[in-house]
Amino acid sequence: RKEVEQDPGPFNVPEGATVAFNCTYSNSASQSFFWYRQDCRKEPKLLMSVYSSGNEDGRFTAQLNRASQYISLLIRDSKLSDSATYLCVVSLSGGGADGLTFGKGTHLIIQP
């Protein structure tokens, strides 16, 4: 069983639409959760951390469901520039030595 699972897509979405991704994680001891964005042939960049209470950053909303072990990302009013791969990331520790565990990513294509 993979530790972090995501639908690889691609998701083809018209500009201005709302799109949502989910990911599931297998280790119930996971404590830190993130969404990273990765453009083609570029490094991953932190999009937002994910908190139990849910959090919002502009057009982006992240939710965490610990009981079901899934994380979601909602993008409202999608822009062409949102086209990228979105990586779901978990960590066992809130500040310790373990590395981050990445999903394979969900590929999003915003169409004009």
Next chain:
Amino acid sequence: DTGVSQDPRHKITKRGQNVTFRCDPISEHNRLYWYRQTLGQGPEFLTYFQNEAQLEKSRLLSDRFSAERPKGSFSTLEIQRTEQGDSAMYLCASSSFGTAYGYTFGSGTRLTVV
């Protein structure tokens, strides 16, 4: 300081050769991480340093791989006797607070073994 720097950006090498990559983290970050990413996959953790101490190594890091961070600043990742399966993007990241706030990644070194 403009972020995490990695050198070289691209490396093409023949199978069996040794290669070395360098990472310069953000100067105030005491934690440094190496990851590997192949096409269609997410980054996979290789190893982690806190200051000059290598605290964790993934089982992905075979005996042909060695990483150092001699003075707690820059780090090197060496691959000996490269194999075609080593072809990947090698990413370095740094942080001050471990994983709680995510990492800042460098642009990566893309290795192609021919």
